[in-house]
Amino acid sequence: MTPAEIGYAGIAILLVLILLRIPIGLSLILVSFSGLWILVGESAAWGSLGLIPYSFAAHWQLSSVPMFVLMGFVCFHAGLTKGLFDAARLWLAKLPGGLAIAGVFGATGFAAVTGSSLACSAAMGRIAIPEMMKSRYDAALATGSVAAAGTIGALIPPSILLILYGIIAQVPVGALFLGGVGVGVLTAAAYVSVIMIRVILNPDLAPRAHEDAGWGERLRALADIWPVLLLMIGVFGGLFSGVFTPTEAGAVGASLSVIIAFVKRTLTWKRMWDSLYETLMVSASIFIIAIGANMLTRFIAFSGSGDALADLVSNLEANRYVLLLGITVVYLLLGMFLDPIGAMLLTLPILLPILKDTGYDLLWFGVLLAKYLEIGMITPPIGLNVFVLKGVVGDKIALSTIFKGVLWFLLADLFIVLAVIVFPEIITFLPSLLK
Amino acid sequence: MGLSRAATFVGAIVIVLMMVHVTADVVSKFLFSKPLPGTIALVSSYYMVVVTFLCLCVVEAKNGHIDVELVADHLPARIQRALTAVALVIALVVFSAFTWKTLMVANDKFAVGAFETEQRVKIITWPSYYIVPIGTALMVLMVAVKLLGRRFDLKHQTLAETYERANAVEVEEEREPKNK
C-alpha cells in the first residue's frame, strides 16, 4: 500500500468505527495512533500520543470555549432571557403569526449571549411553545419555528463553532464573529418572512391574538430585557471597543452573567452548580474529539492523502460553484447524521488544505460552514434542536410533526446558502469595516 | 462514584477560577494598566488541562461521549450491547496507553523542572503535565468499572438531553410555588 492508500484506508476504518457507535474522539485517536505507527513507526505514534493531547488542550485561545458555554448555561438556568420573548410578544402580537415571530426575535436576542443553538432552542422552547399552544397555533408551526430559530444561536456571536474554526483555520475570531452577524440576521429575517407568508396564506395556522397590550405595558416589557441588553453591551461593547480580546470576552461574559443573575436573584446554588457541571461535560466531550481530530491531521499529513485529494480537486478544474455545490452536498449529508462540532472537526483536516489550495476566503467559508452545520441541527433523522423541543413538548406532539414544521424553514435556509455564495459580502462586509 | 464526584468538584472550581482570573486580569489591565502576571500561562497550562482531561470519566459515567447512533440504533438490542462492550474494550486499551505515555512525558517534565516565562514571571509548568495521566487514569477506572459490572446499557446523556432534563426541572420548579 502507498502512504496515500493507507491514509484513505484509515479514513474508511474511521467511518466504520463511528457508524458502529464507537465514540468519535476514541475512534479518531485509535485510527490516528495506529495509522502513524504503520506509516512512520512506533516512536512517532507514541510521540504524538504524548505530545498532542497536552499541547492541544493547553491553549489560551481555546479557553473562551468553556467560558462562553458557561455564560450560555447561566443565562439559560437563571432565566436571564425570559423578558426577551415577552417583550417581543407584546410588540409583535398583531402581526400574522406574531407569537412565532416573537420566538424568532427572542432566539436572536438569546443568540447574542450563548454560543450554542441547543441552548437557544431550549430557552425559547420553554418560554414560547406554551404561549403558542395556548393561542392554538398549529403544532408544527409552533415547534418548527422555534427549532429553526435556535440555529441562529451559533451564527450570531458568540459561537463555539466559529471559535473552534478560527483556531483550527487560523482566522481571527473577532472577524469571524462579525461575519456571523450578517448571516444570523439574514436567517432571522428569512424565518420571520416564512412565518408571515405561511400564516397569511393559511390564517388557521396562527389565530390572531386578541389581547391588545397598551403602550404602557409594552414599554414596561422593554424594561425586562435589560439583562440581555446589559450582557450584549458589556461583551460586544468591550470586545469591539478594545477593552478585551475575543478570548477574554468569554470569561468577562460569564462573569457578567453570574453578576446579573445574582442581582436579579435568580441564581440559586443549584442552578450555578448545574451550569458549571454542564459546562464541564460539554467542554470535555468537545475537546477529546478536537484532540483526536488534531491527531488525525498529523496522520493525514504523513499519508499525503489530503494533498492527493487536493490535487485531484484542482485537476478537475471544477469551477468555484461546482466545488461549492460538492461541499454543500457533503455537509448537508453529514449534518443529517452528525453532531455539528464532530462533523466540523472530522472534516477540517481534509478540507482545509483543499480550500487553501483553491484560494477560498477562509473567513467567508468559516461562517458558511457554521450555517451548513446549523442546518444539520434541524434536518432528520438526527436533528438535535428538534430533539430538544421534543423534550419540551413531551408526548403531546410527535417528532415527525416537528420535522414537518421545520421543512419550510429549511427551504429558506437553502435560499440563504445560495445568497451567501452569490453575494459573499453578506459575510465579508462587516469584518471589512474593521480594517 | 466518589472519584468522579471529586473530579467534577475540582473541575467546577477550576471553571470558576478561570472565569474570575481572566476577568480580574481584564479589569486590572483596563483600570490600572497592570496585567495580572502569568494569566495566560496559568489559564492554558493549568485550567484548560484540568477542564479537558479531569472530567473525561464523568462524561463516560453519563455515556456522554459524543457518538453516532444512526446505524447502531436500528440493530437488535443484543448486538447493540456487544458494540457497547467493544467500545468499552477499545476505550480501556486506548486510555491505558494514553495514561502510560503521558505519565512518562510528565516524569520527563518533572526531571527538567519545566517552566515558562510570561512577562517577567516564571510559571512552573511541570505539575500540569501530571493532570493528563490523572484524568485518563480516572477514565480507565470508569471504563473498567463499567466492563466488570457488565454495564453495556446505553442511557445517553447528550447535550440535547441535558437541555431536555433542565427544561423538565425548571417546569417543575415553576409549578411548585402554585401547588403550595
Next chain:
Amino acid sequence: KDLTYAIGFPTGSTPVTTLEKVVSYAQETHGLNIKLYPLSLLDLRQTPQGISDHIVDMGWATYQYQPAEFANSNLAAAMNMMATANTPADVASYAMAGAVTEYISLHCPECTAEFAGQNQVYFGGHSTGVYLTQCTKPVVTKADFAGIKVRTAAPSWARWAENVGATSVTISANEAYDALSQGVVDCVFFAPTELVNFQLTDVVTDMTTGVPGGVFPGVGDINTNLDTWRGMTVEERAALIDTASHLVAEGTYAYVQASEDAMDVAREIGIGIHEAAPDLLEASAAFVEGDQATIVEEFVDKYGLDDAGEKAEVIGGLIAKWKELTADVESGEALQAIYWDEIYSKLDPETYALQ
C-alpha cells in the same frame, strides 16, 4: 528513505521558501533527500518535542519555548538586544545568527548536552530581522510610550516597554491582529516580516524604526533526531553539516531581505514610518546596557545557571567579533562562506554530537 522535516510555518512564508531552496540544494549537491512538512504536522511549539520523540527526523526547533530543557542555549538568544545596539539592521541579524550558532555548537558543551538530553543534535540557527514598533497611532518619542499597551514576546522586550512607561501585555501572535484592530493593544513589537505574515497591514498605521531593537534567534533551524544522526554514514553527516550552513546563512539573509521588502510594502500602502526620536533612542541604549546585568541575574535565579555571568561575557565577545566579521556581507553566499569558515568547518562529521 527521505529524511522528514517539520516546520510550523505555512507554505509561502519566508522560512519555508528558504527551506525549499536548501532542500533542492541538498538533493542536487549531496543526494541528501529531505521531505518538508510545513505547518500541518507539528506547530512551532511542538517541534522540539516532536524531534526528540522521532515523530520527524528533523525540524525547525524553537527552543526558546522550552526554557527549562534548554536553559544554557537560551542565554545566547536572550542577549539579542546587544546585537542591534549601534549596528545596521542587516549586520545585527547576520552577527547574531553567527554568534548564537558558534556559541552553542563550539563554546558551550552544556548546550550541546541539553540538545542531546532532548534526543537531538543542533546545527545552528538563523536570526530574524530587527524588531521594531508597529502601532495603530504614531509612537515616536519616549513620552508617546507612556501609558500605552504593547504586545511583547520575551522578557527583555517587556522590560524595555516598562522602562519607557508602557504596559507590556502578553498576547499570542495569532491574536495580534484582533488585539490591534480592536485597540486591546496600541503597539506590537515584531520583526518587519510579521507585518505581512500576520496580515497586520490591515490594521497597523504607524511604524517606528530603531526601537525596541533586538532580533529573535532562538531557533535550531535543522535540529536532527539523535538516532537519525547516529544512523547516518560519515558522508551523509558531512552533507547535513554543509546543508545546515547553507540553511542558516540563506535563512538569515532571506529574513533580512524579507524585512526590507516588508518595509517597502508598508511604505506602499501608506503606513507612516517614523524614526525613533533621539530621547527614545537614548533611553533605549541606556536600557540595553543596563539590562545585561538583569539578564544574567534572571538566568542565575530562574534558569539555575550559576555561571551565567562568565557565559554572558563569552557571548558578548562573540557578538562583537561577529559584527566585525559580517560588516560587509552583501549576499547569502558570502554569509555562508563566513559561517563555514568560522563554525561549520569545525564540526567534525566523525565526532560531532556522537560521544
